[in-house]
Amino acid sequence: MMQNDYTKREFLKLLGTGSLGIFFMSFYSFDDFMDDDFLLLTKDDEKYENYRNSFNKRINKLPKYIAVCKTDVAVKKAILFGTQKKLKIAIRSGGHSFEGFSNIDDGLLIHLGLMKNITWLKDNNVKLQPACLLQEIYDNFLPKKRIIPTGSCGTVGIGGLTLGGGYGFFSRKYGLTCDQLYRVKMIDYKGNTIDSDQDPDLLWACKGGGNGNFGVITELYFKTYAAPQSFSGYRLKFSNLTTEKFISVIKLWFKSTQNLPKEAFSAFVLNGKFLTILFTNYEANQTNFEKNFTELIAQANEYKPMKNRNLAAALKNYYGIKTPIYFKNASAGLYDGIEDIEAGLTKLFEKVTATRGTIYQINTLGGKINEVKTSDSAYPHRDINYLSELQTYWDSRKEEGKFLKAFEEIQQLLRSLGNNKQYRNYPDINFPEANSAYFGTNLARLQQLKKKYDPQNIFDYPQVIK
Template sequence: MSDLAEFADSLDGELFSPDSPGYDAIRRPVNVAYREVRPRLVVRCLSVSDVVAAIRYATATGDRIAPRGGGHCFSGRSSTHRIVLDLSGLDGISVAAGGIATIGAGAQLGPVYAGLHAYGRTLPAGCGPTVGITGLTLGGGIGLLGRKHGLTCDRLVGVQIVLPDGSVVDCDDDHEPDLFWGLRGAGGGQFGVVTSLRFDTVPEPMTTRIEAHWSDVALEELVSAWQAWAPDAPDELTVNLSLVSEPGASVQATLFGASTLEEGPTCELLREFIDQDSAIELRAGLPYSQLKSTFADPREVPESALRIRSEFFSHSISRSTLASLLTQLGEPRTTGRRQMSFTAMGGAYNRVAEGATAFAHRGERFLLEHIAEPADPWVDSSWATAHADSSGRVYLNFPDPALDDWAAAYHAGNYPRLTDIKKAYDPHRFFDFPQAI
């Protein structure tokens, strides 16, 4: 089908071009840097057959498509001047007996947590309420229950996907197992357009919310203590650390996290690494979905474009590297917010073999992000300083166009198997973008 009017007539959903009414109301990329990448066509899909029709139309016209879920890709991979498939209309959530949830590919995390809460279930998934479940899951999915239950993709038991030839495939461990393996960590938009995901959910726990702030703490000691303790803490506890430097102010440290233990035992465990006098705010008795909604993510609604570079660490950062990182973070300047975020790994993330899913990073202690405005050279200098002590691995959901050897950094030893899967399922590279497999 190459005729546009015929294509539009065949859809359950809608087709938008830049001059159609409603074009500006489509789900836009979150990162300001990609807001002005205006697609030639946007297909708002309401059914699996809309996705099939869009792929067939693009193939017949020699065009390309970019699927868009939550629109959060840091490298703008769901933005294109060509055709965007807006999957926001495929957002159903249902839970069957035994806790198996079927979630539409366009669902966002806020509604996913709320929808599962109604059944007393949840998923170990990420923070931002508008992050798309599909982009998150296809690249892994790190969150506050991950040290206990693993990555979001570790709970995936089946995927429905439309392949570049227009065929609709239901894959799992027994059907197209290689494809299913690749969909658990190889990243979004690599092999086809996912239309729905099936998850083995977990019972929603009651949680204790953890938060502490310091403006005049000894940072080197705090980070050293955190990196020695948080990755080895009991699985029930995930505590992350964020350092923010605003011009003309001292660096602010924030500790935030979740525990599935009561307030007393949570407090006792935290005292293993924070001194007795620190003011830690604990709020117990929150269903996990409610705890999630209380944590604002500064990247969720950025006022200006942000650049993020990150890496995993399988060992602690040395004292000398840390001292240099902290000096650079807080160096005197007149503009530009800078942030270093430390996310604890370990626990259940690392109890899965490196080759068991496409997500290869199963021996890491923590993830460190460097976040600032794109013009601030600090992101590169801070990343380069930390890189000296890193494992050289990078989380695919924080894609980094500046990497020299992206295949090794994102996929490590899983890359050869992924290239075979790409050749089998997308032999003509219908899905292609910088750093695609």
């Protein structure tokens, strides 16, 4: 595929670099990649669509340029190109932002999708480039018997996940993904590299507050942990729920999850009148684990334990869908316990079950996540035990309105119950006071750091820190 002449000429003039060449490549593939490190696309280029598209098909943004970067040098070139052209810049690693914050109308999209290097360092530390996908990390780490606590969905990028927090099966034991970071490198709006070893503010900000706000993070350094020997999953299913049964089961679930071991995780997933409860655990000795939820087992229509599985095989079960889909997902409140939603349970059940495709989920947090001080990372919700999320899925663009209306009604209900803390990695464009909801008392420091790293607000998206 040939770069159009206008783009090539303009680019060479602005940056004084060597030839861009003629590039052939397939989306998210290293095959046949250019011998240069940089690909600049406009709407006229054949590959523009592939790089523009994100995981959420609902999002339809049209950047003026897409700079596909393979190296830090390429990222610098792209940023300087953007600033000279006076363009706003959005950044993409894995492309899984719920609200398409990794794309921008009429601006420059810096696409890091090919920056996927994994470099092992001494003491089992590891340096990751931002577009390593979670399944690529597991594939590389597990044969070495190492893990970092990340999410479960295989196609999420480590860049966005870490910079907004990052939680999953291993977080109650080891903390959030961002808690494992000990160093980052960022290229700022002037094209300068900032190393958090020389600037600790940057590391603090990137622990939960770094998504698209300050510059392009190109290197993330993590400590890692010994992988557990095995992994067990326990799935309980409840069908044809009534309101009464829903209320009694959700109360029991909160009770059952209060004192789980740190190696355990649980999710409560209401999908129409069908409820799935999942427990996972990777303790070496799990003999008494089911005692935590014997009362729930007694009420379930179906119970399926899958014990002591090979870790890699078990994790693959949770990689999820890989191809783009139409959806709206958002954080639905961070809870201390059932008291945060108790007053609205009847209405919640009515509303979630009224529209097919709507899912209300609660996940356990707590454990090690809560042992970090609120002021020690940009992620602020250190006293919280549960994270809920609302999801809705549909098949074609014309169905969108109906699903979004039902979604917003449930959000209004949850807001009326006083839920105003949200998880930054599950954003919603419509959250009132969104950045206060994501960052709480840490917002003021993040705003100061925005002034320090990006005073002209070159890096931009609808909920950028200002």
